[in-house]
Amino acid sequence: MGTRQLNMIKLLLLAVTLAEICAAQNDMTLSVFTVTSKTMTLQWSGSSEASSYKITITPKFSSKPPVLVHFGGNTKMASIISLSPSTVYTVSLEAMDNGLNAIGTAQTEGITAPEIPSIIQAYSKKSDSITVEFTEPTLEFAFERQWSPSAISYLLRAEKEDFFLEVPVSESPGTIIGLEPYTDYTISVMSVNSGGRSQPSYPVEVKTGTIKSVGVDNS
Incomplete structure (x- = not known):
């Protein structure tokens, strides 16, 4: 087998790998399941290749720093705590492989509930x-x-x-x-x-x- 044929095979394998990654990214979904004044419970459809997930939750209209949390590959629902009441958050999900490479992403928005009245x-x-x-x-x-x-x-x-x-x-x-x-x-x-x-x-x-x-x- 010549060099040209080997290069073609490598390019074909690379294209297949990229297609699989894109499919994994497109297949992932993320949504807000429920909220309270200071918590947001998220659920997502994961990737079979993921060993962990990283969630970044950022206030949309505030200069407060984002919150980063990590979960294991079997987790498909989790609650983020210590948030601010009545605040819109942008939530980003990344599926990570064993080498901590992102193999899938999803994003959504949600708002926490108002403060507790007295x-x-x-x-x-x-x-x-x-x-x-x-x-x-x-x-x-x-x-x-x-x-x-x-x-x-x-x-x-x-x-x-x-x-x-x-x-x-x-x-x-x-x-x-x-x-x-x-x-x-x-x-x-x-x-x-x-x-x-x-x-x-x-x-x-x-x-x-x-x-x-x-x-x-x-x-």
């Missing part, structure tokens, strides 16, 4: 409802130096041993109706944006049909 007070003036006053998290726009609500809505939750009910409201105060009379409920509130919901606030105990106000001691 209950100011909760009370029941009617036997079938509970009204909740709570803080509304805000977000500063850096260029305008103005503050604006970071949540688009809120979820009020009433629960007892064998029951729970979540009611969406647009602002504070909000009222949960359709409850059982003279019954003790655990009340909490969550803030919501396009990314998802925050963790529940610190809860309070309220009994329907009692006017007594119950607040949270944050001292």
